Amino acid sequence: MRAHPGWAVVRFIVVAVGAVFMIAPFLIMISTSLEPNTSILPSPPHFFPQEVTLDNYVRAITENNFGGYFLNSLFVSVATTVATVAISAMTAFAFARFDFRFKNVVFSLLLAGLMIPGIVIIVPQFILAKNLGMVDSLWGLVFFYTAGQIAFTTFLLRAFFERVPHELDEAMTVDGAGIVRKFVGLYIPLARPALATAAVFSFLGGWDEYVWALTVITDPLKRTLPLGIAAFQGAHTTAWGLVFAASVVAVLPVVIVYVAGQKHFIAGIAAGAVK
């Protein structure tokens, strides 16, 4: 396809303008977080800070147990990631390489679980959490986050395991390898990119989740970052600099994980969407 050379310039400018609209809110957020006295809104808004101070960051991190929220979020996200990846790798392996009764029925149920928005079942989930003694506990969050993410990651990993050539599997059988050795020695190493994709998704899922945490966590010491930031806003109605300093600290790991795992992330989205 040959196009007019001017067209490439126009296209570039249009995309750049679009990108500016996507990024401008973040610029305002960052510069607000770096400026003193943010109870008065500057007009026009500052896309870059006029006077740089780290006061908001110092206050955000030292007051209100923010460090605690950060550690809570880190613990919940990492534990969720480990549990999700470990469990879904095993279930996906079972779906990909074993035949068992009602296999298709169980897999369809799993897919149906993907379709149902989590919030629809929030009431019974809350009652279940209460009966299991998992209300107001970080382990409880890990349990329900893992449960909520297994369907998607199993779906993702199964497709990957199914593409492992049967010849490799059979060659290992000839060598006398059992199921466990095949799983650990063949499937897991080959599936590393897919496992990374699953890990990125479950980490971000745990890090950003708000509604379930809002429902079950009441102890201020057990708040995760989204809860902490939302509460921050209530406690400091006009101190936007503080709210945004906390937000920047919360968003930074996400952006790092996303940029570092970008390739895997895109692959995961594409695998889920384009069949």
Added chain:
Amino acid sequence: MTTGYPLLRSLQISFYNWSVVPTQVSKFIGLDNYIRALGDEQFWTGMVNAAVYLLLTVPATVAIGLFFATLLHARMPARALFRVLFYIPVVTSWVVVSLLFKYLFTTNDGAVNWFLTDFLHLTSESIPWLEQRWTALIAISALGVWKSVGWCLVVFLAALSGVREELYEAAALDGANAWQRFLHVTVPGIRGTLLFVLVLQVIGAFNVFPSVLLMTNGGPAGSTEVPLTYMYKQAFSFLDFGYGSAMSFILAIFIFVISFLQFRFFGEKKEVGS
């Protein structure tokens, strides 16, 4: 297991005047919770607001996402960087972006009002965005579009790379212009993905929740309440679990029917379920 059981349990709870205290017996009241929801004006206000949100967000998100995906599909400098920039809102937590948009839509000296009055000179007065129903829904929708465009873009980019290049060349040889090539090659080529994105966006629109909770909390006077914020308040502020469950079930059935109709009308028979 973790979804199936709560789902059935949810159905069960919705037939009861559920008691939160374990020692008290919950009373079976059949369909009363459902009848109550259907006659509840606030529930319908929520449904109308969700429908408005859907109309304001879904076509715009899909169109903008597809527009930029088409532009980014071709080679250009900094292509990977642009893809990252468009996607950052998607990975940022709803709490952060909701508070951020609340700040941007502040009435006096808010960034959006500055942009409209002093930059574009469209109006001379500040708009009290979050203090009245329709403008608040516009603000919430703006957040919805901004946050989901990147997701649509990435999904469409993946789909576009599956459209065969020869088809474009053949169409160009036949004298088709860019718009005709888009309409007759691109759109049919990514039809399945288009349907998938559309269905998910519609489901997402009816499930709009944290942004409303944090930007207006349903106010002023419940006028920006959406089904899920109302359901959530009934269940967890007033502890009326039965009523909350019934409302979430009505919403789930509604979403299911809408999704089914979309597959029926827009999908080819072969693509249903793919």
